[in-house]
Amino acid sequence: MPLKFPAFRFVLLCIFFISMNSTFARKFPNHRIDTVATDTSSVDTTAIVDQDVVLLWSQKNAVGVNLNEVAFVNWNAGGNNSISALFHGNFERKYQKKYTLWKSNIALRYGINAQEGRETRKTDDQLIINSTFGYRRDSTANWRYSAKFNFNTQFSNGYQYPNTEKHISSFMAPGYMFVGIGSEYTDPKEDLTIYISPITQKSTFVLDQRLSNEGMFGVTPAIRDEEGNIIEEGENVRTEFGFLFTSGFTKEVFENINIDNQLSLYSDYLNKFGNIDVDWQLNVNLTVNDFVKASIGSHLKYDDDVKVKKDIDGDGTLEAQGPKIQFKQMLGVGVLYEF
Numbered sequence: 001m002p003l004k005f006p007a008f009r010f011v012l013l014c015i016f017f018i019s020m021n022s023t024f025a026r027k028f029p030n031h032r033i034d035t036v037a038t039d040t041s042s043v044d045t046t047a048i049v050d051q052d053v054v055l056l057w058s059q060k061n062a063v064g065v066n067l068n069e070v071a072f073v074n075w076n077a078g079g080n081n082s083i084s085a086l087f088h089g090n091f092e093r094k095y096q097k098k099y100t101l102w103k104s105n106i107a108l109r110y111g112i113n114a115q116e117g118r119e120t121r122k123t124d125d126q127l128i129i130n131s132t133f134g135y136r137r138d139s140t141a142n143w144r145y146s147a148k149f150n151f152n153t154q155f156s157n158g159y160q161y162p163n164t165e166k167h168i169s170s171f172m173a174p175g176y177m178f179v180g181i182g183s184e185y186t187d188p189k190e191d192l193t194i195y196i197s198p199i200t201q202k203s204t205f206v207l208d209q210r211l212s213n214e215g216m217f218g219v220t221p222a223i224r225d226e227e228g229n230i231i232e233e234g235e236n237v238r239t240e241f242g243f244l245f246t247s248g249f250t251k252e253v254f255e256n257i258n259i260d261n262q263l264s265l266y267s268d269y270l271n272k273f274g275n276i277d278v279d280w281q282l283n284v285n286l287t288v289n290d291f292v293k294a295s296i297g298s299h300l301k302y303d304d305d306v307k308v309k310k311d312i313d314g315d316g317t318l319e320a321q322g323p324k325i326q327f328k329q330m331l332g333v334g335v336l337y338e339f
Contacts (some may be wrong), residue, residue, distance in 0.1 A: 056096040063089040064293065066334030086111035086124055086332055101144065104131040110155060121161055124330075125154040132195075134184055146184040148195060148244075151177045153205075160310070166210075168309065173208035174217040178266070180244055191250045200244040202266060204305070205237055212236050218305025238305070242268040256287040278302040293336045301326040 066086040072079045092105040111124030129151045134144035153175035157167035182197030206212040206219045212234035215221025223232040245265045252258050264279040283297035308324045 056094075058094045058096075060090070060092040060338070062091075062336055062338045064334055064336035066295075066332030068332075080116040082113065082115040084111065084113040084123060086330075086334070099136045099138065099141075101134045101136075102132070104129075118162070119164065122156065122158065125156060125158065126152065127155060128152040132184065142185055142188060144184045144186070145181075146195060146197075147181045148184075148197065148200075148246075149177075149179055151175070167208075168216075169211070170208050173206045173211050174306075175205035175207070177203040177205070178244060179203075182244070193246075193248045195244070195246045197244040200242060200266070202240040202242065202244075202268070203237055204240075206234075207236055209233060209236075216307075218303070240268040241270060242266055242273070258285045258287075259283070260285060272304065275304050276302075277304065291335050291337065292333070294333045295330070297330040299328040299330070 065088070068084040069082070070079065071081050087108075087110050089108045090105060091107075092103070094104075095102040107126070107128040107130075109124050109126040111122065112120055113123050114120045129149075131149040132146055133148075134146040136142075136144040153172050154169065155171060158169035159166075160168050178200055180197035180200030182195060182199065184196075185194040186192070204217055204219065206217050211217070212219050213222035213230060215234060217238075219238045220235040222230045222234040224230055243266070245263075247261075247263045249261045250258060260281075260283045262279075262281045264277075266277040267273055267275060278301065280300045281297065283295055286294040286296075288294065302323065302325050304323045306323055306326075308321050308326075310321060312321075
């Protein structure tokens with residue numbers, strides 16, 4: 001089975017981060033901290049907490065699994081037995097003090113499919129870390145000065161099935177990191193956020209040297225001599241500087257039916273400004289009861305630096321075809337536990 005987990009230690013660090021934040025959040029639950037001294041002669045005044053200081057910690061945790069299974073016994077129409085599983089989790093922490101807001105979350109997804117007569121295949125693979133720090137001037141302002149950090153990669157090797165001899169992606173190949181400052185708008189009535197950053201650095205990591213030598217995901221490929229020998233290794237990090245726009249919107253359109261829309265647009269100032277990288281996710285979530293959930297989703301991506309490769313002539317070698325729209329559609333029913 002070609003699935004491997006070079007990111008195992010990284011996952012452990014994520015779990016440690018989550019557990020530490022959970023412990024800290026339990027020490028500071030949602031409440032107003034007031035300290036009242038009736039006898040000031042016996043109280044150290046330096047230890048008195050200002051009654052106007054409000055500390056607010058909140059957390060959301062959700063883990064779940066979606067399952068799909070098909071089994072045949074003497075079925076005249078034919079078919080192969082198969083089972084699919086998608087494991088997912090989301091862990092969110094929010095800290096608020098007066099006009100300051102710090103919100104972070106980790107999202108994990110990993111899906112596999114086992115079908116009779118072929119190897120186990122990966123169907124989904126995602127690790128996303130987001131953190132936003134914002135400050136607003138007063139309690140009525142809808143705009144915040146914000147700094148945003150985003151990182152995303154995958155856990156295990158990816159393949160152009162059925163070819164599993166050479167992987168086309170792996171942990172931190174690619175890995176994407178966005179760091180920027182700007183302004184964020186939060187609608188007071190709708191669950192809508194808009195973030196605009198004219199100063200954002202985008203870093204693309206390709207730490208797999210074979211993939212970086214091939215120039216995958218936009219990094220500079222290796223320099224070779226006339227015989228194909230590598231003179232200089234390909235670069236492992238590509239850095240861009242540009243403009244970032246993100247938007248998030250969630251709404252209950254009908255009872256127990258929610259829409260979640262997330263859009264990200266990025267354009268590099270120095271390399272073909274106006275050529276936009278798109279990352280758009282649209283999900284419809286249906287609640288059956290407290291534990292059983294259903295979801296229908298789509299994920300569209302476009303990055304001019306990502307060249308799609310396919311084996312056109314059937315010789316086992318992948319040929320570059322240039323950038324193309326990437327699209328994924330998902331439908332799942334499963335169990336979700338929130339705590």
